[in-house]
Amino acid sequence: MDFPTELISYLHAATRVAVLTGAGVSQESGLRTFRDAQEGLWAQYRPEDLATPEAFDRNPRLVWEFYAMRRLKAGEVLPNAGHIALAEIENRFPAFTLITQNVDGLHQRAGSQSVIELHGNITRARCSKCDFFLEKWADSGDDVPPCPHCGGLLRPDVVWFGETLPAQALSAAIEAARHCQAFFSIGTSGLVQPAASLAFAAKERGAVIVEINAEPTPLTPSADFFFQGSSGKILPQLSRALN
Numbered sequence: 667m668d669f670p671t672e673l674i675s676y677l678h679a680a681t682r683v684a685v686l687t688g689a690g691v692s693q694e695s696g697l698r699t700f701r702d703a704q705e706g707l708w709a710q711y712r713p714e715d716l717a718t719p720e721a722f723d724r725n726p727r728l729v730w731e732f733y734a735m736r737r738l739k740a741g742e743v744l745p746n747a748g749h750i751a752l753a754e755i756e757n758r759f760p761a762f763t764l765i766t767q768n769v770d771g772l773h774q775r776a777g778s779q780s781v782i783e784l785h786g787n788i789t790r791a792r793c794s795k796c797d798f799f800l801e802k803w804a805d806s807g808d809d810v811p812p813c814p815h816c817g818g819l820l821r822p823d824v825v826w827f828g829e830t831l832p833a834q835a836l837s838a839a840i841e842a843a844r845h846c847q848a849f850f851s852i853g854t855s856g857l858v859q860p861a862a863s864l865a866f867a868a869k870e871r872g873a874v875i876v877e878i879n880a881e882p883t884p885l886t887p888s889a890d891f892f893f894q895g896s897s898g899k900i901l902p903q904l905s906r907a908l909n
């Protein structure tokens with residue numbers, strides 16, 4: 667792909683970059699989205715039975731097992747060329763913030779350092795009572811493991827339907843969007859708020875908006891540059907073009 671020279675020289679001069687990624691980036695690793703993950707045994711459940719606070723209250727074990735399956739699947743796939751290119755591109759800019767809606771931890775596994783997780787991370791758990799966070803816990807067979815701090819039930823550290831985004835992550839994301847010189851929106855439908863508004867917050871403050879997506883989105887008419895296709899192909903080319 668040929669990138670416009672105006673974009674490449676703008677990026678060469680830029681120091682502050684923010685990137686928003688969504689499910690499209692992980693799908694290229696072969697990872698299923700939430701709805702696609704509801705296959706087999708899980709197909710009989712509605713999202714409200716698996717990914718809401720009410721579902722967890724009703725049947726914590728069912729919800730815990732669904733996320734245990736997704737955690738296992740996420741562990742089986744590898745970061746793809748798009749993830750790896752983003753980790754490379756990060757090193758080019760003094761201030762680089764990667765904001766992701768993905769919960770699979772693949773950006774970190776690819777080497778990205780500055781990552782804001784808007785929807786949490788399935789590889790972590792937290793206590794449903796006292797909000798104690800854990801990266802590792804002992805799986806106790808059939809039961810949902812207890813919090814080592816208060817004995818409450820552990821839950822996946824993700825944002826469920828009907829829950830608000832973690833306040834600190836959201837404000838850091840808005841801050842990064844408002845202060846960047848270039849904002850990339852990659853593999854995201856641009857439909858889910860408040861993530862979708864980040865590009866507009868960046869544009870309002872004068873940032874150049876670059877979109878990389880398989881299909882045009884509601885953001886596309888407002889983007890300064892739109893590259894249609896696979897982020898796993900386009901991002902490595904961009905990384906090389908910046909060299």
Ligand SMILES: [Zn+2]
Pocket residue numbers: 793794795796797798813814815816817818
């Ligand atoms: Zn606890």
